Amino acid sequence: MHYIRLLRPAKIQSSAGGLVASLLFTITTDLGDSFLCPDGGSIDLVVAAEDSSADPADSAAAQRRGRQACRYKWKTGMRVLDAKVKLWPGLEKETVNCRIAIYPTQQRPRENSTPLGALHVGDVLPWRIGAGETLKMGAVMPATFEFVSGVCAPVSVRTLGLGTGHTGGDGGGDEVLNLQFEEDIGESIARHIWDAGVVTSAYLADACSSLESIREVLPIENESFNVLELGSGVGILGITIASILPKVAAAQGQTLKNARVLLTDLEEAEERARSNIAKTETTLARNPKDGAHVTIEYENLDWDEGREGRFGSLAAATPWDLVVLSDCTYNMDSLPALVGTLSALHAAKEHHLDTGDSGPVKSSVLLATKPRHSSEEALFGLLKDQSWAYRVIKEIPLPKIGDENEIVQIYLLEKGGHIV
Numbered sequence: 001m002h003y004i005r006l007l008r009p010a011k012i013q014s015s016a017g018g019l020v021a022s023l024l025f026t027i028t029t030d031l032g033d034s035f036l037c038p039d040g041g042s043i044d045l046v047v048a049a050e051d052s053s054a055d056p057a058d059s060a061a062a063q064r065r066g067r068q069a070c071r072y073k074w075k076t077g078m079r080v081l082d083a084k085v086k087l088w089p090g091l092e093k094e095t096v097n098c099r100i101a102i103y104p105t106q107q108r109p110r111e112n113s114t115p116l117g118a119l120h121v122g123d124v125l126p127w128r129i130g131a132g133e134t135l136k137m138g139a140v141m142p143a144t145f146e147f148v149s150g151v152c153a154p155v156s157v158r159t160l161g162l163g164t165g166h167t168g169g170d171g172g173g174d175e176v177l178n179l180q181f182e183e184d185i186g187e188s189i190a191r192h193i194w195d196a197g198v199v200t201s202a203y204l205a206d207a208c209s210s211l212e213s214i215r216e217v218l219p220i221e222n223e224s225f226n227v228l229e230l231g232s233g234v235g236i237l238g239i240t241i242a243s244i245l246p247k248v249a250a251a252q253g254q255t256l257k258n259a260r261v262l263l264t265d266l267e268e269a270e271e272r273a274r275s276n277i278a279k280t281e282t283t284l285a286r287n288p289k290d291g292a293h294v295t296i297e298y299e300n301l302d303w304d305e306g307r308e309g310r311f312g313s314l315a316a317a318t319p320w321d322l323v324v325l326s327d328c329t330y331n332m333d334s335l336p337a338l339v340g341t342l343s344a345l346h347a348a349k350e351h352h353l354d355t356g357d358s359g360p361v362k363s364s365v366l367l368a369t370k371p372r373h374s375s376e377e378a379l380f381g382l383l384k385d386q387s388w389a390y391r392v393i394k395e396i397p398l399p400k401i402g403d404e405n406e407i408v409q410i411y412l413l414e415k416g417g418h419i420v
């Protein structure tokens with residue numbers, strides 16, 4: 001998949017015709033190691049601005065509320081594009097409150113999916129994309145930027161549209177729950193979203209509609225089901241799981257009480273992850289049919305500490321039903337600490353549950369990866385050495401525009417108990 005990324009915070013500039021927003025952006029892979037190079041020579045992009053003035057009673061603001069948009073082409077060989085979108089007349093720079101999205105026109109319009117530049121989960125799942133659609137060639141993750149009082153925050157927002165399984169009030173199609181994830185403008189591994197996180201989130205949200213599929217990946221056996229995420233980054237996987245858990249539980253005949261999802265990562269991820277948790281809580285509170293009653297928390301957890309059994313108070317307090325992680329196995333050097341942390345979480349669970357005669361304690365881990373290099377296979381030797389059983393439960397092809405297709409693999413790891 002490719003991602004639209006700003007190279008610097010967007011700016012408001014004066015021009016002869018009034019104010020314009022200027023956005024210098026690129027389109028690269030998640031790792032930023034190659035630029036989008038479309039096979040057909042170019043892809044069409046829309047840059048659209050929407051007034052986000054808070055007060056609907058402000059009639060002047062209401063008058064200028066119409067969407068401003070212009071079109072650009074991203075051509076093979078391009079590395080940056082400097083887009084300018086004209087803003088509404090009569091504005092002073094300091095009074096500009098608006099949202100600007102950049103997205104490819106290939107993205108299908110979705111019913112009830114209102115935010116600009118949302119990527120629907122179906123756009124990355126091959127079995128949801130129609131034969132003739134250009135999305136078959138690969139998706140481009142749109143980006144949205146917010147101006148408040150003329151200043152653009154140094155974050156971009158990625159919007160993931162999940163089908164909720166509820167029918168719209170007008171009896172229309174499936175309602176869409178739009179989860180928003182802030183990520184940094186600039187280089188940082190922990191403060192960006194990555195392909196395996198996006199694809200696995202999309203897969204889990206989609207699998208909710210099939211009892212068989214969801215039971216295999218998210219089996220819910222108790223009403224206080226709890227999930228720990230390692231290396232959560234901005235939180236896309238854990239937050240998506242928290243948002244779909246009530247639906248997943250209902251499909252399995254369970255009603256959740258005190259369900260929890262704990263995101264963990266290094267300290268540098270904390271600010272973005274906490275901010276995304278707060279955004280999600282606001283979204284879910286507006287959609288009480290969805291995950292409002294699942295607690296989402298964050299705590300720092302460095303695998304170098306975790307492998308020694310040293311956990312923060314939240315991670316240590318619970319025998320976790322499920323541990324999840326995505327795109328955390330690309331660096332061979334950190335694999336021993338990561339696998340050591342999984343084993344230490346298993347040991348902590350055994351200590352918590354101390355089941356006596358009722359048999360050994362079992363731990364389950366959902367691990368998603370987009371294999372990037374053969375050195376990553378060292379993971380499986382380490383897992384074997386520490387008595388983890390593993391199997392692939394889903395492989396999802398990930399087409400990439402102008403390049404070789406990739407794949408996201410979802411593994412189930414199990415240790416202890418009766419392993420099937």
Ligand SMILES: C[S@@+](CC[C@H](N)C(=O)[O-])C[C@H]1O[C@@H](n2cnc3c(N)ncnc32)[C@H](O)[C@@H]1O
Nearest residue numbers: 190193194197231232233266301302303326327
């Ligand atoms: C490629 S990112 C994936 C982020 C997220 N899971 C996703 O799919 O978008 C890898 C994550 O692992 C985290 N990480 C790397 N080494 C770590 C360590 N020693 N302890 C805890 N987290 C670590 C990074 O901070 C980063 O957030």
